[in-house]
Amino acid sequence: MTNNLKVERARHNMTQADLAEAIGVSRQSINAMEKNKYVPSTVLALKLSRLFKKPVEELFQLEAGD
Amino acid sequence: MTNNLKVERARHNMTQADLAEAIGVSRQSINAMEKNKYVPSTVLALKLSRLFKKPVEELFQLEAGD
């Protein structure tokens, strides 16, 4: 799975710390997500979707193997 | 978070076992998801979305506390 978090965050002028606080996770979690270190939960995806006002599918995309 | 998996599954005439196989998890995982025993990963949400041809937001919804 890939994601556009970095772009959306830039769009909204938010730091990783800002975003972390906004959705209630640690800054390291945001960093790891952006670097595709792990797959976040659906609750996080929905919270990001709500915050950025974009469908989950626009923020996260399945890849070939998935 | 809540979800409509049971309804979508009925729409598609699939058993929990069918759905489990279709998206590559155990039947117990599907059962637990439907009964809100845990929050699935975003990869699973996207796979369910793809299978049922419905946006993630239509399958999963944040609740008051989230």
Added chain:
DNA sequence: TCTAAATGTAAAGTTTATTTTACATTTGAT
């Protein structure tokens, strides 16, 4: 009613998400 399929549930185990702390590197502004 009998039976099989489907669903519910539970415990133990494995893997992965997420946190905390801590530090190193990069970037941007002065």
Added chain:
DNA sequence: ATCAAATGTAAAATAAACTTTACATTTAGA
């Protein structure tokens, strides 16, 4: 060039996802 903010990263700890096995209950059809 310097300083602070932002980002990258890492290790250890905890929480939660997910699996496997196994069995009990419900449901629908013959």
